[in-house]
Amino acid sequence: MTTEQLALEIRKLLLVEGNMSETQAAKLAGMSQQNFSAKLKSGTLRYLEVAGLLEALGCEIIWRKKDNK
DSSP, rough: HHHHHEEEEEEEEHTTTTTOOOOHHHHHSOOOOHHHHHHHHEEEEEEHHHHHHHHHHTTOOOOOOOOOO
């Protein structure tokens, strides 16, 4: 997954699942909207920041091994 794809997925999740703007998500993560947007664009959001946002949206991160066929 590319940085752009990850940013798009996070933005879609915020809007669709959480009905939440980037500004609201940034506030929830404890940062400015500009910093949040820059981190999304550069792919530098920390795992704990993403996990916190997902928790607020009622989602969870599940780690599983890929099924290599």
